[in-house]
Amino acid sequence: MKDGRFLTLGIETSCDETAASVVADGRFVMSNVISSQIDIHTAYGGVVPEIASRKHLERINDVIGKAMADAGVSASDIDLIGVTYGPGLVGALLIGVAAAKAMAYACDIPLVGVNHMHGHIAANYLEHNDLEPPFMALIVSGGHTEIVNVPEYNKCEKLGGTRDDAAGEAFDKVARVIGLGYPGGPKIDRAAKEGDAESIAFKRVYLEHGSLDFSFSGLKTQALNYLNQERQAGREINVNNVAASFQEAVVEVIADKAVMAAEKYRQKRIVMAGGVASNSRLRALIEEKAGARDIDVLKPSPVLCTDNGAMIASAAFYAYRAGAEPDLELDAVPGLEF
Amino acid sequence: MLNSCKNMKILGIETTGKYGSASVIDETGRVFSADSSEEMNHLRGMITLIDEALREAGISKDELTHIAASVGPGSFTGIRIGVTTARTISQMLGIPCIAVSTLEAMAKGALDRAISAGALYVVPVINARRHQTYAGVYEAVFTTDPEKQSAVPVMEEKQYMIEDLLEELRTRMDEYKGSVVYFTGDGIDAYGDIIQGAMAEESYVFADEAVRYQNAESVAKIALAKAAAGKTITYNELMPEYMRLAEAEQRLKAGTLSERIRKPVKI
Ligand SMILES: Nc1ncnc2c1ncn2[C@@H]1O[C@H](COP(=O)(O)OP(=O)(O)OP(=O)(O)O)[C@@H](O)[C@H]1O
Ligand SMILES: [Mg+2]
Numbered sequence: 001m002k003d004g005r006f007l008t009l010g011i012e013t014s015c016d017e018t019a020a021s022v023v024a025d026g027r028f029v030m031s032n033v034i035s036s037q038i039d040i041h042t043a044y045g046g047v048v049p050e051i052a053s054r055k056h057l058e059r060i061n062d063v064i065g066k067a068m069a070d071a072g073v074s075a076s077d078i079d080l081i082g083v084t085y086g087p088g089l090v091g092a093l094l095i096g097v098a099a100a101k102a103m104a105y106a107c108d109i110p111l112v113g114v115n116h117m118h119g120h121i122a123a124n125y126l127e128h129n130d131l132e133p134p135f136m137a138l139i140v141s142g143g144h145t146e147i148v149n150v151p152e153y154n155k156c157e158k159l160g161g162t163r164d165d166a167a168g169e170a171f172d173k174v175a176r177v178i179g180l181g182y183p184g185g186p187k188i189d190r191a192a193k194e195g196d197a198e199s200i201a202f203k204r205v206y207l208e209h210g211s212l213d214f215s216f217s218g219l220k221t222q223a224l225n226y227l228n229q230e231r232q233a234g235r236e237i238n239v240n241n242v243a244a245s246f247q248e249a250v251v252e253v254i255a256d257k258a259v260m261a262a263e264k265y266r267q268k269r270i271v272m273a274g275g276v277a278s279n280s281r282l283r284a285l286i287e288e289k290a291g292a293r294d295i296d297v298l299k300p301s302p303v304l305c306t307d308n309g310a311m312i313a314s315a316a317f318y319a320y321r322a323g324a325e326p327d328l329e330l331d332a333v334p335g336l337e338f
Numbered sequence: 339m340l341n342s343c344k345n346m347k348i349l350g351i352e353t354t355g356k357y358g359s360a361s362v363i364d365e366t367g368r369v370f371s372a373d374s375s376e377e378m379n380h381l382r383g384m385i386t387l388i389d390e391a392l393r394e395a396g397i398s399k400d401e402l403t404h405i406a407a408s409v410g411p412g413s414f415t416g417i418r419i420g421v422t423t424a425r426t427i428s429q430m431l432g433i434p435c436i437a438v439s440t441l442e443a444m445a446k447g448a449l450d451r452a453i454s455a456g457a458l459y460v461v462p463v464i465n466a467r468r469h470q471t472y473a474g475v476y477e478a479v480f481t482t483d484p485e486k487q488s489a490v491p492v493m494e495e496k497q498y499m500i501e502d503l504l505e506e507l508r509t510r511m512d513e514y515k516g517s518v519v520y521f522t523g524d525g526i527d528a529y530g531d532i533i534q535g536a537m538a539e540e541s542y543v544f545a546d547e548a549v550r551y552q553n554a555e556s557v558a559k560i561a562l563a564k565a566a567a568g569k570t571i572t573y574n575e576l577m578p579e580y581m582r583l584a585e586a587e588q589r590l591k592a593g594t595l596s597e598r599i600r601k602p603v604k605i
Contacts, residue, residue, distance in 0.1 A: 043590060050414065050584035057418050061429050061573055075430055091415060094381050098419050102426035105385045106399060331382045 002073055008080045008320075009067065009109075010313025011060075013096030014088025014116050015142070016047045018059040021309035022071035022078070026317030027129050029310045031070035032303070035059045038183065045182055046172075053091035060099045067309065075107045082316020085113035086336025087143065093332035101328055110326035114315045115336055116307075117144060118154055120273035122315035123308070127300040135298075136267040138258040140282070141274030142168035145214045145254070147261045148338065150271070153318040156338045159261055160212025167250055167276045170216035174223050178242050188243045189279050195240030197281075200226060202249035212257050219249060251282040259289045272299035275306045346565055347397055348404040349388065349427070350558030353380040353420035354412025354440045355464075355524060355551045360387040362395035362402075363558035370394035371555050380419045388423075391554075399431065404570060406436035406561030408443055408552060410579035411472035411495075412464055417578045425573040434570035436561040439579065440464070440552060441474040444522055445489040447556030448545055452478050452520035453487060455543045459517065460489055461507065463525025466497060469532075471525050472581050473498050475507065478520075497581050500529045504536040511541065518543060522550055 001007065005024040012019040016037040022030040037055050041047045068074060083100035086093060097113070104111035121137045137148040137156070145162040165173065168185055175184025180191060202222050205215045223246055230237050262270050270290055276282065277299050287297045304311060320326075346365040352358065358380045361371040372390035374383050392399060407424035410417040428435045444462035452460045457478060464472040475493035493506065511517050521533065522545035533542065544550075564570070589595040 044586055044595065048584060048586040051586060053414070053418060054578075054580075054584065057422055057425075057578065060422065061425050064426075065429065091418070094415065094419060095422050098381060098384070098422040099426045101385050102423045103430050105388070106427045106430035328385045329382050 001079055002077045006079050006317070007073060007077055008082055008313040008317045009064070009078045010309035010311070010316060011064065011081065011083040011096045011100050012116070012119070012307055012309045012312045013056045013060065013092050014084045014086070015092060015307060016041055016052050017307045018056050018063050019307060019309040020064045020067035021313050022067055022073060023126070023310050023313035023317065026314050027125055029126055030073070031067045032308055032310045033063050033067045033070060034308055035063050042182055045176065047089070049089045049091050052089060053095060056092055056095035060095055064099065064103070075103070075109070078107070078109050080316060080320050081109050081111045082114045082312050082319070083111065083330070084116045084119060084312050085330055086333035087116055088334060090332055090334040093334060097330055097332050101330060105328060110320070111328065111330065112316050112319050112324045112326060113330045114312045114319065115338065117146070117338055118156065118315045119311040121148070121150060121156070121271065122318065123273055123300040123304040123311035124271045124298055125314050126310055127304055128298050131271070131298060134267060135269040135271045136258065136262040136265060137271045137273060138254070138277070139274045140167045140254060140272070140276035142166060142172070144274060145216070146338070147212045147258060149265055149267070154315060154322060158338045160214070160257065162214040162216060164215050164217035165220070167214070167216060167254060168274070170219055170250060171276065173220045174246050177220065177223055177227065178239050180239065180243070185276060185279065188247055189281070191240045191243035192247045192281060195238065195242070195244030197244040197248035199238070199241040200245035202245050204249055204253050206253060212261055214253065214257070216250060219246060247279070247281055251279060251285050254282060255286040255289050258286060259293060259295065262290065262295050263293060267295070269296045269298060272297065273305065278302040278305045346403050346562065347395070347401050348406055348436070348558055348561045348565055349391065349402050350406040350438070350554045350561050351384065351388065351420050351424060352408045352443070352552050352554040352557050353384065353416040354408050354410055355416065357551055358383055358387055359554035360384070360391040361554035361558040362391045362397065363562050364395070367559070367562060369555050369558055373553065380416050384419060384423055402431060402433055404434055404436055404561065404565050406438050406557055407576060408440045408554070408557045409437045409577065410440050411581040412440050412552065414580060417580065421576060421578050425576050428573040428576070435573055435576040436564050436570055437576055438557045438560045438564070439495060441472065441495045442489070443556040443560055444552055445474065445476040446560055447553060448520060448522040448549070449478055449487055449489050450484070451545065451549065453480050455518065455520055457518040457520035457543060458514060459507070459519045461519055461521050463503070463521060463523045463529070465524045465528035469499050469501065471498050471500050471503060471529070472496070473503050473525065500525070500532050501536070504533065508537070517541070521545065524551060526550060
């Protein structure tokens with residue numbers, strides 16, 4: 001406690017960001033330290049798990065130290081530690097979990113494990129301080145594309161998800177194919193602004209009528225086929241047009257299904273989360289479609305969309321408040337479900 | 339300058355092999371240990387083991403003066419759990435760290451038995467798969483005072499093909515006819531047959547299974563000597579000893595990283 005506020009330290013190491021943050025009362029970000037490894041993994045064209053694990057180890061303690069220093073607090077002020085224990089890369093997760101447990105033990109602070117995906121949703125509590133469940137959540141990230149009904153804090157009912165590639169994965173794969181490189185999402189977003197989204201007719205995959213599931217793997221094949229066909233015809237390829245057309249095919253389906261889910265469950269709000277939620281076209285389109293049906297769309301600012309410790313702290317705060325048992329035998333669970 | 343040895347309480351942790359363990363050693367050399375009987379349970383069980391070792395020793399964590407970790411070689415995952423735990427406890431309690439080589443700790447732990455078996459060399463061998471090992475060769479120095487017995491490194495701790503390690507050992511043993519090697523570590527489980535095939539029957543002994551694997555007691559003992567000699571470091575200096583680059587790193591250096599992965603398709 002400091003100045004009467006309950007302080008949670010959140011720790012996140014599920015993929016390639018080593019992150020820690022101090023959050024007051026589950027809502028107010030006092031510090032948010034994110035040490036990204038993107039520069040290192042770029043040489044390999046994607047995240048290399050063994051290297052990610054090694055880097056997390058080298059950085060985690062200073063990241064935690066800086067999170068407390070930036071917030072102007074010390075370990076004795078921290079009331080709760082929250083750490084991502086899944087889903088993610090097992091070698092990466094265990095660095096955060098080992099550090100969190102050691103700190104909890106050394107400083108006598110309760111520790112709760114946080115589902116990374118609940119963390120992504122909780123990022124919205126930090127951005128919108130009066131947001132409370134119930135709402136419809138749309139999680140679109142590197143590993144997930146999920147529509148989730150959230151009736152109360154940390155309660156998630158999954159209504160639909162991807163059957164193959166996640167949205168972010170599709171962005172990354174297609175970016176590689178058209179030579180934009182890694183990380184693909186932001187690069188496609190940028191290139192698409194200069195392109196014509198109607199220039200190439202990529203198929204929209206809606207699956208069975210009423211389904212809230214997704215399938216994006218076919219888009220990569222379509223993009224490859226298009227490139228081959230153009231190359232064989234000796235035509236020059238306009239990368240911006242490919243980016244814009246591909247992006248439109250992804251975000252249109254996502255926006256339609258999110259709005260459909262909100263209507264079906266009579267939710268007045270759609271809350272976005274995950275790295276792809278910072279896609280400018282997805283944001284614009286979903287606002288347009290939801291707005292037409294009187295549904296509000298909320299989303300966190302880009303820094304809270306991608307992996308960070310603050311969202312983990314917020315989710316931990318609400319889990320603890322709801323009675324989650326502190327656990328010093330916490331294990332990493334790479335395939336953790338919602 | 340030597341550090342004051344008064345009231346030292348050192349926590350040693352070992353997570354590089356199959357079974358995790360934690361030990362507390364005090365300035366008199368008394369050791370209190372907790373061992374896990376569950377395989378590869380390091381992440382889940384480490385704090386419980388530490389707590390048990392402290393309770394055995396009858397001290398609270400605030401009385402700890404140093405924390406030591408077995409830093410490898412061994413299981414990458416295991417190494418990381420131990421080193422991260424040690425670094426964080428060091429950071430939070432504000433006490434120094436001590437790095438202990440896993441192979442040196444294994445040699446130290448095997449020393450008495452090796453000497454009793456009449457061995458001149460102690461050879462800890464860790465299985466690194468596909469005929470690879472992490473190993474070191476130590477000479478057992480016998481004195482009448484058991485406290486002064488020591489294991490002196492005579493071959494570098496590094497990655498060896500098991501066949502190369504045995505070849506070098508045989509050359510060395512030709513100089514000391516009739517000398518005996520004491521092998522320890524899970525390398526015996528993996529390469530026992532190869533060792534048997536390559537070494538003369540009278541020339542080697544395998545550590546019993548009950549004492550074959552890494553343990554925190556040896557880590558704590560080496561840590562005590564290092565602490566007394568002032569060989570302490572900060573948590574940021576406590577680094578894993580993997581003895582091997584990540585596979586992708588090896589390939590990037592060798593230029594054999596898959597083209598598809600390294601370079602985006604150019605159009
Ligand atoms: N502006 C953008 N447009 C589209 N995609 C984007 C944008 N910014 C980031 N992304 C994508 O978001 C993904 C990263 O998001 P995030 O960090 O939330 O995912 P992750 O943590 O890797 O996956 P998960 O959270 O599912 O384990 C990447 O696939 C990236 O390409
Ligand atoms: Mg994420």
